[in-house]
Amino acid sequence: MKIRTKLILSMSVLIVFVMLFLLGVTHIQFYISRDLAYFEEKNTFESLRKEFEHYYSNHGDSWDNIASARLKYTGSFNEVVLTADEEVLYQQGKLSANELRNEGFVLALYESDQKIGRLYVMNERQYKIYEFKTMWYGMLPNIGIASLIFTCIAALLTILLLSWRLTSPIRKIIKGIESIQKDGAATVFPEQRKDEFGAISKALREMNDSLAGAEQIRKQLMSDVTHELKTPLMIIQGELELAYETGQPLSAAKQASLLDEVLRLSRLVHDVLDLSKLESGKMELQPQTENLVKLLEDIVEKTEYMVEDKQIQLSMHSREDSIPISVEKSRIYQALYNILTNAIYYTNPGGQIRILVETAYLPKQQQPYARIRVEDSGVGISEEELPHIFNRFYRADPSRARPSGGSGLGLAIAQQNILAHRGWVEVESVVGKGSVFTIYLPI
Known part of the structure; x- marks a missing residue:
């Protein structure tokens, strides 16, 4: 009806x-x-x-x-x-x-x-009073019929006008939805109204924008994944075709190069799968109590060869010998390692990186948190790029690609791992002076 x-x-x-x-x-x-x-x-x-x-x-x-x-x-x-x-x-x-x-x-x-x-x-x-009542009841049938007819006509005209005005924004909303369903084209909803129809229109427009944004992200993701897979596959394909056509066996150096490309592909596929599980909340964690100070010392030791190659001064500071956190070690290790290696990549030779770890008592939190600050003197990140650095395949420096850089998934995986442990990451950066990544994890 x-x-x-x-x-x-x-x-x-x-x-x-x-x-x-x-x-x-x-x-x-x-x-x-x-x-x-x-x-x-x-x-x-x-x-x-x-x-x-x-x-x-x-x-x-x-x-x-x-x-x-x-x-x-x-x-x-x-x-x-x-x-x-x-x-x-x-x-x-x-x-x-x-x-x-x-x-x-x-x-x-x-x-x-x-x-x-x-x-x-x-x-x-x-x-x-009785006479008036008798006269009134005598006239009432005629008055009632006339009043009813007049009222019905007036009410009908009023209803038609009101219903037209009330259903007009609904018709516009339905037309807009049908337009989106047909070709996904943007449409104008009656958002200027100050009533419930305006609120519905605003919600629909925001939903449409969100879907359009999600579709754009999906297309970009497919393009990025395709690009990342394409280069190593072309290298592998080219080397194998050349060996097949010439009949020459692959040298040890060529085999090592191909193996490196295969490993790179394998890492990329695993990173994409891990990130998808983390974002969907399907990653099941198996937390255990770990010493965060010891964990960071292991990461620093593992990245020593990288800072030595670039002659970067890397230091770690902690006032406590032990800060216990309940985490799945491999996940947090991966997150902290990705953030540290990202700082190394963007710090010029001769620069410095400082890691500070401490127990923090935050005003709006009921429990203490472990705070890890990774400060670098690197190139920094602009205000326009800062909101996007945790996006998949995003690089603040577009020219930074293989083999000098990663796939663009490192920070995205790091953030999702930290969020899965009920923590969060904050970033501050000044172009030309460096960046500060601050990680909070519940103790």
Whole structure:
């Protein structure tokens, strides 16, 4: 059922309900007005009651000849009817006894706590209220039909206008979604609205932008993976084809070169698989308590040959001999190794790298953290490049490619490994002065 149809049905039900409600209120108002007239002239009503009760007691507890009796206070009332044992004994006025029984004000008569009859009365004000009520109910069918027709027409026009305005942004949103489904083209959503439709449009636009960005990342990833695989495969293919065509056996140097390319391919494939598992949260860690200081000393020792080749001064500083952390050693080792080797790659010969490790108590954290700072005097990273350095296959220096550099996955894998251990990485950098990578891991 469309929104317009629902609005029409809802408004129709509301109109009928309002009409019935007004009718009920009007009916009750008549009786309230009638009873209020009693309270405003209560003394007159009570005098009439007492006059009839005195007549009954003065005539030997009988209503004999009451029909012809001349009573003083009956002149103050337009309508009076006396009944006893369902028999009409006295009547004054134009209305029938049955009409007055239904519409008149009731006064019960007593003699020594014994009920002797009932008076149904109307004074002048009550009678005018009754006349107005009768006239109103006589006109009500025509008024009701005319009002209902007029209200329905007005409501229908209002509903059509409102439904058109309400469904207009919905139609635009649906059109935009259909456009995205067909060709993925960008569309304009009614975001300028300040209501729920504007919020929906904004969310849809952001979702579309996010999907477009994800698609762009996917295409870029495929391009990067293809590029990284293509070069070593072409080298291997070229060497093997040359050996096959010439019939010459591969020399030991050629075999070592081909083996190096195969190992490079193998590392790349494993890095991509590991990164995919880490990003999807499917990597199951098996943490054990490790000494972070000892772990860093091992990494420094392993990279000594790299800093010696570039004549870089590498130093490590720690005020504590042991900082225990619960980690899967190989994962954290890989993360810290990647960050350190990245610093070595981007530090010019003769530069320096300092590693500082300590226990840190952070204001918004309930537990202490191990803080590792890797400071280098390298080329630095620009503000434009800084947000992207943890992306897959991203290199701050596009010219840095094999064999001088890695595949561009090192920092991405490092960050995901650290995040998997409930830690995080912060980076500060100044172009020409160097970078500082700060790693936090829970103790």
